[in-house]
Amino acid sequence: MxxxxxxxxxxxxxxxxxxxxxxxxxxxIYKPKLLKNISPANIQSICSNKKIIDIxxxxxxxxxxxxxxxxxxxxxxxxxxxxxxxxxxxxxKKHLMIEFILNKNKVLRYYDTRMFGTIHxxxxxxxxxxxxxxxxxxDPLDKKFNGRYLKNILSSKTTPIKTCLLDQTxxxxxxxxxxxxxxxxxxxxxxxxxxxxxxFDMLATNATRILKKAISYKGTxxxxxxxxxxxxxxxxxxxxxxxxxxxxxxxxKTKIVKIKVNGRGTYFCPKCQHL
DNA sequence: CAGCGTGTTGAGGA
DNA sequence: TTCCTCAACACGCT
Numbered sequence: 314m315x316x317x318x319x320x321x322x323x324x325x326x327x328x329x330x331x332x333x334x335x336x337x338x339x340x341x342i343y344k345p346k347l348l349k350n351i352s353p354a355n356i357q358s359i360c361s362n363k364k365i366i367d368i369x370x371x372x373x374x375x376x377x378x379x380x381x382x383x384x385x386x387x388x389x390x391x392x393x394x395x396x397x398x399x400x401x402x403x404x405x406k407k408h409l410m411i412e413f414i415l416n417k418n419k420v421l422r423y424y425d426t427r428m429f430g431t432i433h434x435x436x437x438x439x440x441x442x443x444x445x446x447x448x449x450x451x452d453p454l455d456k457k458f459n460g461r462y463l464k465n466i467l468s469s470k471t472t473p474i475k476t477c478l479l480d481q482t483x484x485x486x487x488x489x490x491x492x493x494x495x496x497x498x499x500x501x502x503x504x505x506x507x508x509x510x511x512x513f514d515m516l517a518t519n520a521t522r523i524l525k526k527a528i529s530y531k532g533t534x535x536x537x538x539x540x541x542x543x544x545x546x547x548x549x550x551x552x553x554x555x556x557x558x559x560x561x562x563x564x565x566k567t568k569i570v571k572i573k574v575n576g577r578g579t580y581f582c583p584k585c586q587h588l
Numbered sequence: 589c590a591g592c593g594t595g596t597t598g599a600g601g602a
Numbered sequence: 603t604t605c606c607t608c609a610a611c612a613c614g615c616t
Contacts, residue, residue, distance in 0.1 A: 427594085428613085
C-alpha cells in the first residue's frame with residue numbers, strides 16, 4: 314500500500330544512497346510479466362550502459378530518467394519494493410522480480426510479493442503525453458491544489474467523498490490509509506456526497522498537511538509494506554482511525570467503526586464524522 | 589481452510 | 603455518451 318508518502322520516501326532513500334549518476338550495466342528479469350510495454354530483450358538493450366540522471370515521483374509512480382532520453386516508470390501497486398542494495402546482499406530472493414546491475418557494486422532490485430506492480434519504459438520527450446501518465450491528476454503537495462480546485466472538480470460528482478479522493482484522476486497519490494486519516498481530521502464522513510461538504514478548503518489543507526507529516530515520518534509501515542529494509546516508517550504511530558476498529562476515538566473516545574466503501578475497508582469515528 | 593486486503597483497470601451496467 | 607460499480611489480478615496471512 315505505498316501511497317504518496319511511501320513513494321516519496323522510497324525516492325528520498327534512493328537519492329540519499331546516491332543512485333543518481335550510477336550507470337546500468339545489465340538487467341536480470343525473473344518475472345517478465347511486470348514489463349508492460351516492453352520485452353525483456355528490448356529493456357535490456359535500451360537500458361544497458363545508460364546513466365540514471367534523475368528520479369521523480371508522479372502520483373504513486375516512480376520515474377527513473379536515463380541519459381538516453383528514456384524513462385523507466387515503476388508503479389509499486391500494493392507491495393512493490395524498490396531497494397538500492399549492495400550486489401552481494403539480497404533481501405528475499407523469492408520475491409525478486411527484476412534487478413538492474415549498476416556500477417560501484419550497487420544493484421537496484423524490485424521486489425513484489427504479489428506481482429501486481431508494473432514497469433513501463435517511455436521516451437522521455439513524450440512521457441507526459443502518454444495516456445498512462447497524462448491522466449494522473451494534480452499532486453496534493455502542489456501549490457495549485459486547494460479548496461477551490463477540489464470544489465470545482467467534485468461539485469458534479471455523485472459518488473461518496475472517499476471514492477472521489479481515491480480517484481487518481483481527481484487528485485493523485487492518496488490511497489486507502491491516508492484517505493481515512495484525511496477525512497477523520499476534516500470531520501467528514503466517508504460516505505458524504507461532495508455536494509454536502511461544508512469546507513473544501515479545510516479538506517485540501519488537511520490532505521496536504523497529513524501527507525507532508527507522513528513524509529516527515531518516512532511513511533507508514535504496515536503489514537508487508539516497507540519503504541526500505543533498514544528504515545521503518547513511523548507514521549503508523551500517528552494514525553487516528555486506520556486499522557483501529559472498535560478502539561476508542563483519540564478525540565472523543567467513541568468506538569471507531571469499520572465499513573466497506575467501494576470494496577475498501579474504511580475506518581471512521583461515527584461521532585466526529587457524522588453524516 | 590477459505591477469504592481478506594490492497595491499487596488500478598477495464599468490462600459491463602445504468 | 604458519460605458516469606459509476608465491481609470483478610479480476612496474486613498470494614501471504616489469519
